[in-house]
Amino acid sequence: MSFQKLDQLGxxxxxxxxxxxxxxxxxxxxxxxxxxxxxxxxxxxxxxxLHAQATAPEIGDWIAAAEAEPLGEEQQAAVRELRRQYTNLxxxxxxxxxxxxxxxxxxxxxxxxxxxxxxxxGFLPALEGVVALVREEAALRADxxxxxxxxxxxxxxxxxxxxxxxTPVFAELKAFLKDFLPRALAVQDARLAxxxxxxxxxxxxxxxxxxxxxxxxxxVGFDLTxxxxxxxxxxxxxxxxxxxRITTRYKTSDFLSALMGVLHETGHALYEQxxxxxxxxxxxxxxxxxxxxxxxxxxxxxxxxxxxxxWRWALPVVExxxxxxxxxxxxxxxxxxxxRGLIRVDADEVTYPLHVILRYELEQELVxxxxxxxxxxxxxxxxxxxxxxxxxxxxPADGPMQDVHWPGAAFGYFPSYTLGAMMAAQxxxxxxxxxxxxxxxxxxxxxxxxxxWRRAKIWSQGSRWSTPDLLERATGEKLNATxxxxxxxxxxxx
Numbered sequence: 001m002s003f004q005k006l007d008q009l010g011x012x013x014x015x016x017x018x019x020x021x022x023x024x025x026x027x028x029x030x031x032x033x034x035x036x037x038x039x040x041x042x043x044x045x046x047x048x049x050l051h052a053q054a055t056a057p058e059i060g061d062w063i064a065a066a067e068a069e070p071l072g073e074e075q076q077a078a079v080r081e082l083r084r085q086y087t088n089l090x091x092x093x094x095x096x097x098x099x100x101x102x103x104x105x106x107x108x109x110x111x112x113x114x115x116x117x118x119x120x121x122g123f124l125p126a127l128e129g130v131v132a133l134v135r136e137e138a139a140l141r142a143d144x145x146x147x148x149x150x151x152x153x154x155x156x157x158x159x160x161x162x163x164x165x166x167t168p169v170f171a172e173l174k175a176f177l178k179d180f181l182p183r184a185l186a187v188q189d190a191r192l193a194x195x196x197x198x199x200x201x202x203x204x205x206x207x208x209x210x211x212x213x214x215x216x217x218x219x220v221g222f223d224l225t226x227x228x229x230x231x232x233x234x235x236x237x238x239x240x241x242x243x244x245r246i247t248t249r250y251k252t253s254d255f256l257s258a259l260m261g262v263l264h265e266t267g268h269a270l271y272e273q274x275x276x277x278x279x280x281x282x283x284x285x286x287x288x289x290x291x292x293x294x295x296x297x298x299x300x301x302x303x304x305x306x307x308x309x310x311w312r313w314a315l316p317v318v319e320x321x322x323x324x325x326x327x328x329x330x331x332x333x334x335x336x337x338x339x340r341g342l343i344r345v346d347a348d349e350v351t352y353p354l355h356v357i358l359r360y361e362l363e364q365e366l367v368x369x370x371x372x373x374x375x376x377x378x379x380x381x382x383x384x385x386x387x388x389x390x391x392x393x394x395x396p397a398d399g400p401m402q403d404v405h406w407p408g409a410a411f412g413y414f415p416s417y418t419l420g421a422m423m424a425a426q427x428x429x430x431x432x433x434x435x436x437x438x439x440x441x442x443x444x445x446x447x448x449x450x451x452x453w454r455r456a457k458i459w460s461q462g463s464r465w466s467t468p469d470l471l472e473r474a475t476g477e478k479l480n481a482t483x484x485x486x487x488x489x490x491x492x493x494x
Contacts, residue, residue: 002065003075006082009059010281016050018240025238025245029230055089074279077464081283088156091144092137100133104409111407120377120396127407128373131366134411138367150367153412158289158419160466163364165479166415170357172481173422177354178387180485184338184350184492191333198330202253204322209250212321213262216314217246220300221451222266223273235261237268237297241280244269255322256334260301267300268293270451274459288463288470290413294420295427296458302349302421303428304450306335306491309439317445338492340388342398349421350492354387356418359403363411376400423471425484427458430475 020043027039063086066079092100107126114123138149145152151162210229218224227244239245246265250258271287279285287293304310311328319325338348344355362379365371371379380400381393392399400406405413431453432438441449457474465473472478 001069002062003069003071003079005062006059006066006079007281009053009062013050013054014281016046016053020046020050021238021240022243022245025230028232028236028238029245029247051089055086059086060090074284078279078282078284081463084159085283087144088141091141093140096133096136096140100137100409103129103133104407107407107409108404111401111404115397115401118395118397118401120401123401123407124374127376130407130409131373134409135367135369137409138411150364150412153367154415155412157413157416158291158467159463160468161289161291161415161419165468166360166419169422169479169481170360170415170418173353173418173484174357174387176481176485177350177488180488180493181338181340181350181354181388184488185340187493188333188336188338195329195333197333198326200254200256200334201324204250204252204255206250206252208321208323209255209258212255212318213248213259215317215321216259217262217266217269219317219445220263220266220304220447221270226273227269229262235265237265237272239272241272241275241277244272255318260305263305264297264301267297270300270454271296271459274455276460276462279462283463285462288461288465289467290416291419291423291467292458292470294416295423296420296454298421299424299427299454303424303487304442304447306349307439307442308332309442311335312443313445336491340390342384342390342392342395343402350488351388353418353421356414358383358387359405359414360418362400363406363414367411419467419479422479422481422484425487426471426475426477426480427454428487429483430457 023039023043023046027036027043031039063079063083067083071079103126107130110123110126114120134153135149138153141147141152141155142149145155147155148163154161154163214224214229217229226242227239227246230245230247231249232247233249235246235248237244237246246262246269248258248261248265271293275287276285308328311331315326315328315331336349338350340351341347344352344359347355358380361383362371362376365379366373366376377393377396377400381391384390384392384399405411428438431450434453435441435449438450441447458470461470461473464470468478
């Protein structure tokens with residue numbers, strides 16, 4: 001009886017989530033500027049209704065009663081995930097959430113203004129306030145879920161991930177990358193000396209790029225009857241599984257920028273479109289956390305979209321839509337370009353993980369109190385010099401002020417980006433063991449076997465397993481840095 005109440009509640013919550021997701025996607029793509037105030041009111045009211053219904057005191061009683069009922073395996077899994085979600089939603093007192101929300105919004109507003117001015121001193125008090133609240137949040141969450149403070153923050157984004165497991169894997173990856181990056185750059189220089197870079201023509205009409213993107217989306221498995229492609233300031237995947245909204249942004253000077261954005265977001269969308277429909281109103285039917293989601297987007301962008309085999313098929317498609325012929329030797333230097341840089345979001349496949357590891361290390365020190373916010377610029381600069389040979393000491397805008405995550409109190413989130421890249425490489429390795437012809441399939445534009453493997457191993461599982469368990473069940477082993485390092489060696493070291 002209590003499970004039935006939870007089931008009915010799930011349908012109500014799903015409807016509110018649906019409305020919020022579509023309103024949010026519309027706001028970022030189609031809403032007129034003047035609609036912002038009323039849209040914010042509407043979404044705020046709906047979000048309040050959703051939170052109130054999802055955290056009602058009686059739900060705890062229903063979950064406890066349902067745990068004692070004779071349920072099937074799927075229903076038991078649904079109740080377990082409901083328990084985890086309810087604990088995470090209710091462990092912060094309302095007065096704390098209100099304090100943190102005000103501090104976070106003020107900090108983000110200041111960040112937008114002061115980052116442009118490179119004004120660290122002006123921003124420092126706001127960030128100190130946010131970090132103090134994050135430490136408070138970590139303690140509250142740790143107490144509720146019985147984990148170390150930083151692990152309790154990560155648990156929101158990637159259930160089951162623990163710093164004790166991730167840190168040694170990241171340490172191994174960091175050691176490899178610091179040694180490998182100079183070699184990859186030298187290999188790139190030698191290639192370009194023999195075969196100079198063919199520049200992009202710089203004349204790519206947006207409508208043609210859009211048609212190319214839609215053709216690629218459909219080819220790799222996106223269901224255009226349950227999703228769409230729009231334009232936004234920053235590419236994203238939103239909406240709901242039955243109506244996935246993905247976006248990109250176009251540069252008429254560079255077709256690869258938008259295309260890679262489309263492929264990345266299509267990876268997210270394929271995951272959403274193929275989640276178990278029967279579980280859609282339960283937390284069990286949702287995607288399993290940020291790292292798994294990122295592994296699906298990076299699988300499509302990196303393992304498929306930057307794979308030379310993929311481009312054997314894709315180049316004629318590019319020529320058809322853009323009227324520009326490319327050889328494999330000419331396009332790959334663009335697709336595989338490596339460069340040291342200060343900005344994480346502009347980083348390539350080789351350097352990106354070093355940006356993430358730097359933040360992972362620093363935010364653990366900030367949460368624990370071993371590092372104070374005032375000392376962040378020096379600590380950031382020291383790691384940036386060590387890992388990438390670059391300095392940010394007089395440039396905090398491109399150092400600790402470059403991302404919105406910390407001003408927005410999102411701590412424990414950064415590891416997901418590189419964990420996703422590593423998991424994608426590990427999934428590709430497992431897939432190719434079972435399907436040795438995967439590269440030949442890509443070269444023919446046949447993505448069916450690749451998608452069937454992912455559907456069976458990842459997509460159909462929803463949130464049945466923790467992040468580490470899902471990876472181990474899919475690939476046969478725990479997270480292993482070797483697959484990612486081998487992938488980078490093959491692609492950038494020869």
